[in-house]
Amino acid sequence: MKTACIQSDVILGDSKANLEKMKTQINEAVKENVHIIVLPELWTTGYCLEEIGVHTDQQEAVISELQSIAKSNNVILIAGSFPIARENGVTNTLIVINNTGEVVKTYDKVHLFQLMNEHHYLQSGETDGLFEIDGLTAAGFVCYDLRFPEWIGAHSQKGAKVLFFVAEWPIQRMNHWEILLKARAIENQCYVVACNRVGKDLANTFGGGSMIIDPWGEVVTKGSTNEEIVFGEIDPKKVDEIRGTIPIFEDRKEGIYKKFQKNN
Numbered sequence: 556m557k558t559a560c561i562q563s564d565v566i567l568g569d570s571k572a573n574l575e576k577m578k579t580q581i582n583e584a585v586k587e588n589v590h591i592i593v594l595p596e597l598w599t600t601g602y603c604l605e606e607i608g609v610h611t612d613q614q615e616a617v618i619s620e621l622q623s624i625a626k627s628n629n630v631i632l633i634a635g636s637f638p639i640a641r642e643n644g645v646t647n648t649l650i651v652i653n654n655t656g657e658v659v660k661t662y663d664k665v666h667l668f669q670l671m672n673e674h675h676y677l678q679s680g681e682t683d684g685l686f687e688i689d690g691l692t693a694a695g696f697v698c699y700d701l702r703f704p705e706w707i708g709a710h711s712q713k714g715a716k717v718l719f720f721v722a723e724w725p726i727q728r729m730n731h732w733e734i735l736l737k738a739r740a741i742e743n744q745c746y747v748v749a750c751n752r753v754g755k756d757l758a759n760t761f762g763g764g765s766m767i768i769d770p771w772g773e774v775v776t777k778g779s780t781n782e783e784i785v786f787g788e789i790d791p792k793k794v795d796e797i798r799g800t801i802p803i804f805e806d807r808k809e810g811i812y813k814k815f816q817k818n819n
C-alpha cells in the first residue's frame with residue numbers, strides 16, 4: 556500500500572488558504588499512485604487556540620471537500636485533525652475518509668498537551684481510535700497520544716496492524732518523536748505512519764520528520780525539516796511474519812498484570 560505523508564507548513568487561523576494549499580499537495584501525491592495519504596494535526600488552523608471557537612464553523616466545508624477529493628481520486632485520507640465543536644466544547648479530532656468519500660472514523664485526541672495549553676481550550680476524547688481500511692485494522696492517534704503506550708497497546712491488542720499519528724510536534728523534542736515512534740512500532744509489532752507539520756507559529760517551530768516505520772522498527776522513510784511529501788510502502792504481510800517470529804501477543808500475562816494493578 557503506497558502511502559504519503561504531507562508535511563506541510565500551516566498559515567495560522569486561515570482554513571481557506573490552508574485548504575487551497577493542501578489541495579495542491581494532495582494532487583501532487585495522487586500523481587504518484589498512492590493508496591493512502593496522511594495529513595498533520597490541526598492543519599487548517601494551527602494552534603490559534605485562544606480563538607479556536609471562531610474557526611469551527613468552517614471545518615465542515617473543508618471535510619466535505621476532502622470527501623470529494625478522496626472519492627474522485629480513489630484514495631484513503633487519514634485527513635489529519637480538525638477543531639470540531641461539540642456540546643461540551645471543542646475537540647481536536649482526527650478524521651478518516653475512505654476511497655469512496657465516506658467519513659469512516661472520527662477520533663477525539665484523548666491526551667491534551669498542557670505545554671501547548673490544549674487543556675485550557677479543548678475537551679479531551681473518551682473513545683478509541685480503531686478503524687478498518689480495505690479489510691485492514693488500523694488505529695489513529697493525535698500527537699501527544701504517542702507518549703501513552705498503554706493506550707496505543709490497547710489498540711494493537713484489539714487487532715490494529717497499522718498505527719497512524721498526526722502531529723504538530725516541535726523541533727526541540729524530535730529525539731523523543733523518533734524514539735517513541737520506533738518504540739511504538741516494535742512493542743506493538745505494527746507499522747507506524749506519522750505525519751508532522753513543518754514551519755513556525757508564534758510559540759513553536761515544528762520539526763517535520765514524518766516517518767513510516769515497519770513492525771521490526773526499521774525506518775522505511777523519513778522526512779526532512781522542510782515542506783515535502785514523504786512516500787513509503789506498507790506491507791501488512793510483514794506484520795503477520797514478525798508476530799509469528801516473536802509472538803508477544805500470545806505471551807502476554809494478562810492475569811499477572813491485573814493482579815499486580817489490583818494489589819497496589
Ligand SMILES: NC(=O)CCC(=O)C(=O)O
Binds near residue numbers: 702722723725
Ligand atoms: N501537539 C502536541 O500534542 C505536541 C506534543 C509534543 O510536542 C510532545 O512533546 O509530546
